[in-house]
Amino acid sequence: MESYAVLRMPQTINYGRGAFEKVGEEAAGKGKRALIISDKIMDQLGYVREGRNHLDQANVESVVYLGVESEPTDIYVEEALTLCKKEKCDVIISIGGGSCIDTAKAVSILATNGGYIGDYMGGKKIAGTDPIPHIAVPTTAGTGSEATDATIITNTVSDVKMMIKQPAFMPNIAIVDPLLTISSPQHVTAATGVDALSHAVEAYISRKSHPMTDVIALSAMKLIIDNIEKAYEHGDDLEAREAMCLGSLQAGIAFSNSSVCLVHGMSRPIGALFHVPHGYSNAMLLPAVLEFSKNDAVERLGDVGAIFMKEEEEYTMEEAADLAVDSVKKLCLKLNIPNLNGWGIDKQEFESVINKMASDALASGSPANNPRVPRQSEIADLYKVCYDYNFSTASRVAR
Incomplete structure (x- = not known):
């Protein structure tokens, strides 16, 4: 047991049935143009569209990256980061399981601190600049990634899962809505x-x-x-x-x-x-x-x-x-x-x-x-x- 410890969690946690409706309001307090990081299944289920509707109602523009297909990789991170920079997004919203959330964590850090995500492994590089605000919306009851300051990204060259942990990787806001997990098989x-x-x-x-x-x-x-x-x-x-x-x-x-x-x-x-x-x-x-x-x-x-x-x-x-x-x-x-x-x-x-x-x-x-x-x-x-x-x-x- 640790003799000295710290307790960290997101600044705000919206929890309960219907909490997803708050995504527009929360995003409006962080930026004006959102990058939604999700996957094709979440899009097919209508969760991405629902999220964009909530953002529209809050006058927040949005663009979507749906390239996350499996466990998060450095390729997904680079693709989403390129889109984030091109579209000049100032807030990131992840909708999906841990893979989408972990990808978004990496993008939020790299967008303001630069470098390759592997540079941050083992504390070799510290995120000294505040990341782009990140709102995490889990659709499974499993990873808990919406409330952690770590991300796991696969290096596709070495076939190593990089576990990277720094306080800056903690999402600013978590929105935990059990209604989004009903679709889980x-x-x-x-x-x-x-x-x-x-x-x-x-x-x-x-x-x-x-x-x-x-x-x-x-x-x-x-x-x-x-x-x-x-x-x-x-x-x-x-x-x-x-x-x-x-x-x-x-x-x-x-x-x-x-x-x-x-x-x-x-x-x-x-x-x-x-x-x-x-x-x-x-x-x-x-x-x-x-x-x-x-x-x-x-x-x-x-x-x-x-x-x-x-x-x-x-x-x-x-x-x-x-x-x-x-x-x-x-x-x-x-x-x-x-x-x-x-x-x-x-x-x-x-x-x-x-x-x-x-x-x-x-x-x-x-x-x-x-x-x-x-x-x-x-x-x-x-x-x-x-x-x-x-x-x-x-x-x-x-x-």
Whole structure:
């Protein structure tokens, strides 16, 4: 636990049903010409058009970039940045999942500070000039990116997911409207929901956790655990969707102010090399990594296990920690989360890059925040375990 800590979040958070209607009013307070960064699916669903209508009503002009197709890359960032400069936009609005929001974060910084987005990795270059104001509008309950000061962008030359964290990357305004998540299909609801759970759990067990993030992370876990299956099975359950959005938002605030751990460190190389969406790769890894970490996080995971318990049940702390791991495995089963093999990753190709992935994971810094800090060889072994991981009868990871 950190002895000294800081709590950062967006300057303004608009939360609740119908919050999206505020996007025009919020944008008008930041600029006169907006660049909307989104994707073709959001456009087809009508969310981009709705956003532009709200902007029109507030006398804010807008142009649209719909080039985000998968996990954010430096190519998307450069394309959107070129449009931003050409159209002389002075406010950015991201509408979509974490990929759209992370792309917008990078554009907002580069538009005023210049350079290549990779220059900012590891604090090599600091954003000293205020970025273009950014309004983040998530349409999934998962990444929490609307409330974090980090962005993850893939370097398309090196196939490395660059995790870049600086206060300037924090969106100025977050607009979290559960009505925008109703359109999420089951598989997206499942993967992004477990992703949000992984954010909350890792924020809580992290070596950088502190009392403020603990309270927020525990609240996020309860909201997610109590509602994820409802949102998965009944996508039009607005109360469940609203709870998931709040849980995801809280989880984002929690991990942005503590840290993520081994799950995220291992997840990024999988996304970079095999183009597995971030939410899916986190969900695939979470149970096995918790199993690996359990003996060094018994009390913290015991608190997680208590959230899964029925009121009349009594457990020792060790039993509660076991319950946490087993409950997460069962949840992944119910939500049809695949393992890496089930996703369709070729085993031979996967094994050929395990050492690179383990090295990249360790270099990201996230594994160092884990309760059980792994060696590179242990990460490599854990990748092998995760490839064929059985969520119902998983073997223990040996010490």
